[in-house]
Amino acid sequence: MERQQILDLLVTTIVEGDQEKARENSKQALLKQIDPLVAVEEGLSKGMAIVGKRFEQGDAFLPELLMAADAFKAAMEILKPVIASQKREVASAGKVLVGTVKGDIHHIGKDIVITILETRGFTVVDMGVDVPSLTFIEEAQKTKADVIALSAVMSTTMPAQKEVIDILKEKKLRDKYFVIVGGGPVSQRWADNIGADGYGQTAVDAVELVSHLIRKKR
Amino acid sequence: MGNLMDVCERAITGPVMSEKEFDMKVFIPRLNEVVKTYGIRYDRENPVPSDDRAADHLFDAAVEFMTKVGVYCLDTNRVMQFSREEVLTAVKEAPKVCYAGEGKEAGIFGMRKPDDPKNPWLHVGSGIVSSSEEYATNIVEGYASIPEVNSVNIPGLATLRGLPVAAGSPIEFYATIRGLRIGLEGLRRAGRPGLPIMNHHPTPAVAVTAIAASAPQFGCRPTDGWLCGAMAEMKINFDTLNRVAYLLAWGANVGAESGPMLGGLCGGPAGFTLLCTAYLLMGQLVQKGDFHLNFPFHFKHICSSTRDVIWGVSMAIQATSRNIQVPTIWAPYCGAGPNTKMYFYETAAILLAWTTSGAPSIMSPHPAKAVKVDGITPMEAQFAVDMGIAAAKLNRAKANDFVIRLLEKYESQIGTPPEGSRYQDCFDVTTGKPKEEYVRLYHEVKDELSGIGIPF
Numbered sequence: 245m246e247r248q249q250i251l252d253l254l255v256t257t258i259v260e261g262d263q264e265k266a267r268e269n270s271k272q273a274l275l276k277q278i279d280p281l282v283a284v285e286e287g288l289s290k291g292m293a294i295v296g297k298r299f300e301q302g303d304a305f306l307p308e309l310l311m312a313a314d315a316f317k318a319a320m321e322i323l324k325p326v327i328a329s330q331k332r333e334v335a336s337a338g339k340v341l342v343g344t345v346k347g348d349i350h351h352i353g354k355d356i357v358i359t360i361l362e363t364r365g366f367t368v369v370d371m372g373v374d375v376p377s378l379t380f381i382e383e384a385q386k387t388k389a390d391v392i393a394l395s396a397v398m399s400t401t402m403p404a405q406k407e408v409i410d411i412l413k414e415k416k417l418r419d420k421y422f423v424i425v426g427g428g429p430v431s432q433r434w435a436d437n438i439g440a441d442g443y444g445q446t447a448v449d450a451v452e453l454v455s456h457l458i459r460k461k462r
Numbered sequence: 463m464g465n466l467m468d469v470c471e472r473a474i475t476g477p478v479m480s481e482k483e484f485d486m487k488v489f490i491p492r493l494n495e496v497v498k499t500y501g502i503r504y505d506r507e508n509p510v511p512s513d514d515r516a517a518d519h520l521f522d523a524a525v526e527f528m529t530k531v532g533v534y535c536l537d538t539n540r541v542m543q544f545s546r547e548e549v550l551t552a553v554k555e556a557p558k559v560c561y562a563g564e565g566k567e568a569g570i571f572g573m574r575k576p577d578d579p580k581n582p583w584l585h586v587g588s589g590i591v592s593s594s595e596e597y598a599t600n601i602v603e604g605y606a607s608i609p610e611v612n613s614v615n616i617p618g619l620a621t622l623r624g625l626p627v628a629a630g631s632p633i634e635f636y637a638t639i640r641g642l643r644i645g646l647e648g649l650r651r652a653g654r655p656g657l658p659i660m661n662h663h664p665t666p667a668v669a670v671t672a673i674a675a676s677a678p679q680f681g682c683r684p685t686d687g688w689l690c691g692a693m694a695e696m697k698i699n700f701d702t703l704n705r706v707a708y709l710l711a712w713g714a715n716v717g718a719e720s721g722p723m724l725g726g727l728c729g730g731p732a733g734f735t736l737l738c739t740a741y742l743l744m745g746q747l748v749q750k751g752d753f754h755l756n757f758p759f760h761f762k763h764i765c766s767s768t769r770d771v772i773w774g775v776s777m778a779i780q781a782t783s784r785n786i787q788v789p790t791i792w793a794p795y796c797g798a799g800p801n802t803k804m805y806f807y808e809t810a811a812i813l814l815a816w817t818t819s820g821a822p823s824i825m826s827p828h829p830a831k832a833v834k835v836d837g838i839t840p841m842e843a844q845f846a847v848d849m850g851i852a853a854a855k856l857n858r859a860k861a862n863d864f865v866i867r868l869l870e871k872y873e874s875q876i877g878t879p880p881e882g883s884r885y886q887d888c889f890d891v892t893t894g895k896p897k898e899e900y901v902r903l904y905h906e907v908k909d910e911l912s913g914i915g916i917p918f
Contacts, residue, residue, distance in 0.1 A: 302762065305729040307490045314486070347629030347667055349536070352694050352726050356761070399618060400634055400667040403626035428764070431833045446762050 258291025261311025270322035296363035343371025345404035350397035472542035504731035517780035524739035567656035583823035586843035587615030589664025602648025604840025616645030618664035629667035660687035684714035718745025725761030738778035766794035767808035783820030799830030799882020817853035824850035
């Protein structure tokens with residue numbers, strides 16, 4: 245099989261969300277001595293970008309997004325060790341910590357944000373749900389995150405978004421991280437009131453915001 | 463179909479798997495299989511279909527889906543499974559009516575069928591759109607002052623004494639009982655103290671607060687309704703089941719609640735309509751609901767007025783109203799806010815579609831995607847009541863024509879709807895009456911809709 249054919253297969257595999265084929269085609273790429281970083285950038289990431297675009301346009305939905313992400317991760321099981329052994333790493337657009345705040349266990353919106361961020365080349369740390377405010381900050385310090393993204397889907401859990409920002413200020417860490425907020429009852433007005441750096445009404449908005457903020461930082 | 467202890471037994475003995483495994487290896491593939499097997503297809507051209515056979519077929523699909531998927535318990539990481547026989551028994555034993563309200567306001571929330579000329583149960587208000595303490599009483603009084611209204615939702619409080627109402631804190635408890643007192647005061651001022659409140663409690667996030675605030679000395683009546691929510695999708699946790707256990711032991715009305723999201727785990731419109739239907743089965747099997755509240759919405763636009771959501775819910779309402787007798791509140795969201803034409807157009811489209819499809823009730827849609835504090839007024843409730851009564855005079859075919867025309871008026875703006883006004887901007891906060899501008903707008907839109915044939 246030709247080099248470009250294998251890269252095209254990697255794209256298709258991600259779009260189809262097939263984990264087994266993703267592993268298999270990644271092995272084929274290595275056997276054909278395709279640079280694993282090229283396999284990621286011109287194969288896997290291209291596939292993720294296609295699915296991400298379809299999702300944004302309403303032609304694909306969360307299941308397709310999740311299956312593509314799982315296929316991407318499956319392919320990376322094969323390619324990442326090889327990249328690491330070459331003392332290289334996949335270029336990242338930035339590091340984002342994403343989680344649902346304390347007292348709230350909703351996660352679907354957060355999961356959509358995470359998956360789209362990954363399609364756009366960001367490194368994402370998924371903090372899960374019901375995350376204490378201090379834990380966000382500790383993890384941001386540990387992972388050297390650029391952005392902390394806080395989801396709250398109930399009006400009674402929104403105050404925890406403010407709490408994270410307040411604690412950052414108390415610890416004199418506010419300027420180290422961008423903080424963005426989102427979730428059902430959250431609004432731009434709320435984000436402004438609590439001193440967040442931005443608000444994403446939809447997952448796509450959140451990702452655009454992250455891109456914009458990180459570009460600003462650099 | 464067993465009691466809550468049987469549900470708990472399944473929660474601790476069912477097959478174990480991670481939540482992700484349930485989503486990716488059970489829920490999504492089984493949903494897609496059933497959609498394909500039953501040939502469920504989105505009909506973009508007819509947001510209000512008139513096909514009883516398709517509706518019954520959808521219900522059969524939901525029964526099969528329920529049998530294949532079950533319900534995931536987040537606390538035990540196990541799947542509660544139900545046989546086909548058990549699902550059908552739950553259908554047979556469904557409540558048929560819900561007795562709500564007290565004294566002069568005692569009512570029977572019952573069923574309707576597609577094209578039914580009977581008026582729907584008229585339910586208004588919103589819990590999610592948090593209100594400032596100073597306006598909440600006026601707002602509830604306004605709801606209850608609409609003579610045709612059968613039940614209300616009361617607002618949740620965003621702050622108490624200037625402090626944010628934080629989940630799980632004592633502030634949440636105090637805010638809950640304060641919100642309840644405000645709601646009851648509003649009902650009393652309107653002269654309708656027995657009107658049922660169907661959304662206990664809108665404020666608290668956790669069961670311990672909800673249960674504590676439900677003690678009768680704080681004002682709740684067992685003929686009110688409590689919302690006990692599923693998690694997305696087809697999941698439950700002990701927090702919800704604890705609420706259910708308390709209410710069942712008391713004999714209060716359990717409202718099985720669910721919020722299917724088009725574009726989320728169920729995918730597009732076909733999977734969405736199947737999920738909307740299946741949730742009513744889950745509500746009987748797990749939450750043991752005396753009624754159901756389903757709040758469907760579009761994942762991107764966070765509203766229920768998109769063409770595909772209107773279609774999906776119309777189908778689900780037809781499927782369920784023809785095949786299972788669970789009094790259901792289909793709780794919609796509008797993109798636009800109060801005091802905008804678009805809100806009224808969206809409301810008209812939603813209520814025409816769903817009422818003619820056989821919805822047992824109407825509910826005034828949450829304005830502005832339910833994110834605007836104080837972004838709700840009694841005027842939206844009045845319009846919803848007027849629309850519900852008008853819609854009952856129509857059939858699905860007629861409603862379909864109207865809905866298509868209404869979609870033309872607002873569909874292009876669904877991505878950027880007008881936020882509208884806050885209560886204090888379009889109502890006189892002293893008298894509790896709407897300002898002239900809003901009254902004019904209300905009449906202007908009603909005249910416009912009458913002009914195209916809607917029978918107010």
